[in-house]
Amino acid sequence: MKDLIKDLAEMAVDEAYGAHKYAKLAIQHKHDQPKMAEAVANMAMQELTHSETLLNSAKTILDSHPADDGMSYLFEYLHEKAMDESTATKVCLDKYRAMA
Numbered sequence: 001m002k003d004l005i006k007d008l009a010e011m012a013v014d015e016a017y018g019a020h021k022y023a024k025l026a027i028q029h030k031h032d033q034p035k036m037a038e039a040v041a042n043m044a045m046q047e048l049t050h051s052e053t054l055l056n057s058a059k060t061i062l063d064s065h066p067a068d069d070g071m072s073y074l075f076e077y078l079h080e081k082a083m084d085e086s087t088a089t090k091v092c093l094d095k096y097r098a099m100a
Contacts, residue, residue, distance in 0.1 A: 001065045006071070008057050008058035009082070013082045015054060019048045020044070020092065023096065026040045026044065026096045027092055027099070044092075048089060055082055
């Protein structure tokens with residue numbers, strides 16, 4: 001179970017990083033490629049959903065299969081990384097939506 005929890009949490013971080021890249025791309029090209037920008041903004045939101053789903057799955061497994069403190073610490077560390085990246089993505093998406 002430890003490997004599964006770690007893998008899910010790492011995948012959540014990867015999804016959050018991807019979402020942030022998409023959101024920045026949307027901002028960069030809102031005016032010169034509006035259809036592409038809208039598509040990648042939507043993809044960013046989907047990636048955030050994927051990240052959240054993966055984190056919730058990892059947390060459910062962690063809670064139902066008590067792990068050692070090291071696994072709990074690792075999960076919390078990866079969870080924080082994913083949340084930080086998700087917050088940055090949401091800021092970018094808000095900026096994208098506010099652009100004229």
